[in-house]
Amino acid sequence: MTATLRDLGEFELIRAITARFALGQDVLVGPGDDAAVLSAPDARVVVTTDLLLEGRHFRRDWSSGVDVGHKAAAQNLADVAAMGARPTGLFVGFAAPGDLTVDWALALADGLAAECARAGATVAGGDISSADSIMLGVTALGDLEGRAPVLRSGARPGDVVVLAGSLGRAEAGLALLTAGLGHDADADADADADAGWTGLVTAHRRPRPPYPLGPALAAAGAHAMCDVSDGLVQDLGHIATASGVRIDLDLGGLTALAAAEPLPSAAAELGADPLDWVLTGGEDHALVACLPPAAAIPGGCERIGLVLPGTGVTLAGRPTAGRGGWNHFR
Amino acid sequence: MTATLRDLGEFELIRAITARFALGQDVLVGPGDDAAVLSAPDARVVVTTDLLLEGRHFRRDWSSGVDVGHKAAAQNLADVAAMGARPTGLFVGFAAPGDLTVDWALALADGLAAECARAGATVAGGDISSADSIMLGVTALGDLEGRAPVLRSGARPGDVVVLAGSLGRAEAGLALLTAGLGHDADADADADADAGWTGLVTAHRRPRPPYPLGPALAAAGAHAMCDVSDGLVQDLGHIATASGVRIDLDLGGLTALAAAEPLPSAAAELGADPLDWVLTGGEDHALVACLPPAAAIPGGCERIGLVLPGTGVTLAGRPTAGRGGWNHFR
Numbered sequence: 273m274t275a276t277l278r279d280l281g282e283f284e285l286i287r288a289i290t291a292r293f294a295l296g297q298d299v300l301v302g303p304g305d306d307a308a309v310l311s312a313p314d315a316r317v318v319v320t321t322d323l324l325l326e327g328r329h330f331r332r333d334w335s336s337g338v339d340v341g342h343k344a345a346a347q348n349l350a351d352v353a354a355m356g357a358r359p360t361g362l363f364v365g366f367a368a369p370g371d372l373t374v375d376w377a378l379a380l381a382d383g384l385a386a387e388c389a390r391a392g393a394t395v396a397g398g399d400i401s402s403a404d405s406i407m408l409g410v411t412a413l414g415d416l417e418g419r420a421p422v423l424r425s426g427a428r429p430g431d432v433v434v435l436a437g438s439l440g441r442a443e444a445g446l447a448l449l450t451a452g453l454g455h456d457a458d459a460d461a462d463a464d465a466d467a468g469w470t471g472l473v474t475a476h477r478r479p480r481p482p483y484p485l486g487p488a489l490a491a492a493g494a495h496a497m498c499d500v501s502d503g504l505v506q507d508l509g510h511i512a513t514a515s516g517v518r519i520d521l522d523l524g525g526l527t528a529l530a531a532a533e534p535l536p537s538a539a540a541e542l543g544a545d546p547l548d549w550v551l552t553g554g555e556d557h558a559l560v561a562c563l564p565p566a567a568a569i570p571g572g573c574e575r576i577g578l579v580l581p582g583t584g585v586t587l588a589g590r591p592t593a594g595r596g597g598w599n600h601f602r
Numbered sequence: 603m604t605a606t607l608r609d610l611g612e613f614e615l616i617r618a619i620t621a622r623f624a625l626g627q628d629v630l631v632g633p634g635d636d637a638a639v640l641s642a643p644d645a646r647v648v649v650t651t652d653l654l655l656e657g658r659h660f661r662r663d664w665s666s667g668v669d670v671g672h673k674a675a676a677q678n679l680a681d682v683a684a685m686g687a688r689p690t691g692l693f694v695g696f697a698a699p700g701d702l703t704v705d706w707a708l709a710l711a712d713g714l715a716a717e718c719a720r721a722g723a724t725v726a727g728g729d730i731s732s733a734d735s736i737m738l739g740v741t742a743l744g745d746l747e748g749r750a751p752v753l754r755s756g757a758r759p760g761d762v763v764v765l766a767g768s769l770g771r772a773e774a775g776l777a778l779l780t781a782g783l784g785h786d787a788d789a790d791a792d793a794d795a796d797a798g799w800t801g802l803v804t805a806h807r808r809p810r811p812p813y814p815l816g817p818a819l820a821a822a823g824a825h826a827m828c829d830v831s832d833g834l835v836q837d838l839g840h841i842a843t844a845s846g847v848r849i850d851l852d853l854g855g856l857t858a859l860a861a862a863e864p865l866p867s868a869a870a871e872l873g874a875d876p877l878d879w880v881l882t883g884g885e886d887h888a889l890v891a892c893l894p895p896a897a898a899i900p901g902g903c904e905r906i907g908l909v910l911p912g913t914g915v916t917l918a919g920r921p922t923a924g925r926g927g928w929n930h931f932r
Contacts, residue, residue: 299659300646301751304844306684306828307650307744309751312642321638323695323739329731354636365653365739373624399652401659405635408652409695409739413639421631421639514634 277377278370282400283547285377289366289400290440292381296394298415299361300534308397310361310413318414318421320351326406330396334449337376339477340408341383343555349503350481355500356422356490357414359393359483364410368401383478391483412573418489422561427515428498431562433577434569436485437527438475440546443553444538445476451542470533481557488570489561497561503552505589505592506562508577509583518582520589526550551592607707608700612730615707619696619730619771622711622724626724628690629744638727640743642689648744648751650681653834656736664779668707669807670738671713673885677831678742679721680811680887684829686820687744689813691722695739697731713808717929721813752891755846757826763893763907764899766815768805769834769859770876773883774868775806782873798864811887818900819891827891835922838915839908845892848912850919855906856880881922 277285289304301309310317323328324344333494335343345362352359364384370390384395393412448454454473489497496515500507504521512519530536531545539546562579563569572585607615631639640647654660654674665673674920679689694714698707714725723742778784784803811829811925819827826845834856838849860866860876869876891898892909915922 301753304757305751306681307687307742307751309650309685309746310647311647312645312647315642315645315742317642317647318637318639319640319691319693319694319696319741320741320742321739322725323697323731323733323737325697325731325733325737328733351636355631357637361649363649363651363741365651367653367655367737396795397649397651401653401655403653403655403658403737407653407655407733407737407739408695409651409737409741411649411651411693411739411741412637413647413649416639421635423631423635425635541831586740601784 275367275374276371277374280374286400288374288378289381290399292378293384293395293542294385295396299394299396303397308363309600310396312415314416314418316416317350317353317356318357318416319411320346320348321409321411324410325406335477337379338383342387342478344408344410345384346479346481346557348410349387349393350499350559352412352414352498353481353483353486354559355414356419356486356497358413358417358487359391359414361396361413362388362393362410363481364395364398364408365597366398366571367401367407370402370403372406407452422490422494422497423543424496424498424511425514426509427517427562427579429447429517429579429581430565431495431579432565432575433519433579434561434563435558435576436482436489436573437558438556439500439558440535440549440553440556441472441475442479442555443549444535445472445474447542447544448473448538449476453541469538472534474540475556479555479557480573483561485570485572486559489559489563489573492570493567494561494563494564497559500556500558500560502554502558505551505585511562512583518580518584519577520580520586521577523574523588525574606701607698607704607705610704613646615704615871616730618651618704618708619711622708622715623725624715625726629724629726639724642745643916644746644748645845646680646746647689648677648685648746648928651739651741654738654740666808667709667731668713671710672717674738674740675714675717676809676887678719678740678813679813680829680889682744683816684809684827684889685744685812686749686816686824687746688817689721689744690705690721691726692718693741694725696728697733697796698730699739701806702736711803718926725930727924728874729878752820752824752825752827754828754841755844757841757847757892757909759911760895761825761909762905763849763909764903765888765906766812766819766903767888768886769830769888770865770883770886771802771805771810772885773879774805774865775802776873778803778868784872799868800905802868804862805886809885809887811839812889812902815900815902816889819889819893819903822893822900823897824891824893827889830884830886830890832884834890835881835915841892842913842915848910848914848916849907850910850916851907852905853918855904873895876891888920
């Protein structure tokens with residue numbers, strides 16, 4: 273018989289989970305007290321929090337516990353990197369039904385720990401509760417290392433818009449899963465056997481934000497930055513609004529992204545437009561930044577547009593109306 | 603017709619909620635970017651996180667939105683104070699059904715803001731999602747102001763155990779609500795008309811942790827401290843275990859707490875033992891600390907026991923077995 277959370281009880285579960293977390297040098301007091309203590313050498317701390325709910329942000333038949341751990345950590349750690357900060361610590365509230373297997377919960381912990389390791393951070397604390405379905409409340413912290421935080425409001429006409437990371441792949445993977453294709457939750461997520469579609473599904477299950485490029489873009493002088501979680505057009509729209517500028521995207525570069533296999537073959541199979549995935553797909557957690565024209569573009573980033581006077585986001589000068597993004601409650 | 607979250611949409615809701623939060627001096631970058639930036643003058647930051655779920659941690663027919671906001675903030679800010687830190691910032695993930703009224707959500711924001719103001723902290727960021735029932739993921743941060751964090755593991759034989767705040771009142775209020783007594787969710791929670799029982803119900807709805815006494819007890823030299831969220835015996839048991847000591851509670855002092863009206867009259871009505879509420883009731887979020895015998899006990903704290911060699915928690919030398927506390931999944 274497979275042990276469940278109810279079999280194990282809250283305190284044993286906490287012990288088993290926290291045993292999976294190797295505490296990094298930034299953790300001065302780890303799990304087990306009223307609160308944790310993290311180092312904050314900059315004397316300022318970057319903080320972001322997100323909820324992930326089963327059935328809305330992930331499905332257990334589409335994602336393993338390890339996948340959900342990676343994703344929950346990634347989407348928060350990417351927000352820290354998008355401020356130009358080095359991720360330091362992750363805090364995870366975890367609620368689950370008593371009949372959830374202990375194995376699933378430990379796999380979740382492993383995914384959280386592995387994604388934190390990718391970012392140089394540590395799971396430093398959390399909370400456990402019972403619930404009818406799985407929910408996660410994840411908070412990530414980071415250190416600015418002496419730099420100014422890179423806000424959404426600093427873009428200036430003449431800035432070059434650069435992309436770090438991938439676009440549209442997570443959305444394509446979600447579309448494949450929704451259509452009943454590429455669904456193989458037991459597969460090793462690092463495998464890439466299925467003509468590349470598996471890679472798209474993996475991009476949905478385990479986004480891979482380019483964490484070190486957040487601080488690198490800040491150090492390069494980025495005037496504005498954000499992570500792409502709701503779709504490129506929508507998220508750049510936030511920068512355009514906050515900065516009082518227009519952002520014009522290069523058609524060529526984005527078309528090239530949309531033309532890179534396996535996006536076109538997956539789109540053909542589903543009757544979708546791969547450029548739509550690139551422009552409006554969220555959850556790859558790429559970073560987009562506006563750099564002064566004279567700045568050296570860090571390796572691993574590519575130019576995708578230009579900041580102009582005006583308002584809104586355009587694609588080769590034309591409106592992107594209708595290419596919106598996600599809005600809860602609608 | 604009363605407007606719902608679905609009527610308003612995510613982005614308008616965020617605007618309406620964040621407008622309720624006056625940003626304090628510790629908030630360097632507030633809501634609206636990828637992440638917030640808080641000051642951390644000590645170069646260490648205290649962090650704690652909790653989940654609150656409708657139906658498990660609160661009920662909408664027993665608690666108003668303002669009540670839930672107060673409680674969600676209080677239980678996290680108390681954990682910060684229990685480390686000896688000054689609370690600085692609160693981050694709130696909020697998930698709710700689309701048919702929840704905007705009024706309820708704004709009342710929640712008001713309660714969060716008001717409780718933060720009691721603690722000297724600010725709501726500095728958050729996340730909003732849709733869900734089938736209301737859930738909150740709350741994270742609180744604090745600054746140690748140059749002091750060492752007060753852990754659970756530092757108690758030494760000879761230390762005096764002191765209490766700051768109330769015990770058993772929240773549990774009595776919950777028992778009254780469960781029994782269908784004192785149930786008047788529309789009442790002004792500050793009213794105290796019903797022979798004092800309303801005060802017990804209010805203690806359940808809006809615990810009032812003694813925040814400034816956390817740093818005060820740390821400054822007084824506390825060897826160990828925690829907040830009472832799972833019940834006095836269980837939470838002191840954590841200190842006893844972590845410190846490798848026995849904690850012996852004074853019968854007289856705790857009996858006096860249990861004899862203070864309205865606890866005895868409420869207990870008589872319900873056929874309960876008020877001493878049980880004092881010993882095992884959680885959620886008042888009192889602070890308990892172990893002070894060296896020569897330390898001056900800060901005003902507002904009272905002596906309730908002594909640290910001895912040995913293990914476990916005793917009451918006037920006798921076992922407290924059976925007086926356990928809360929365990930999720932059991």
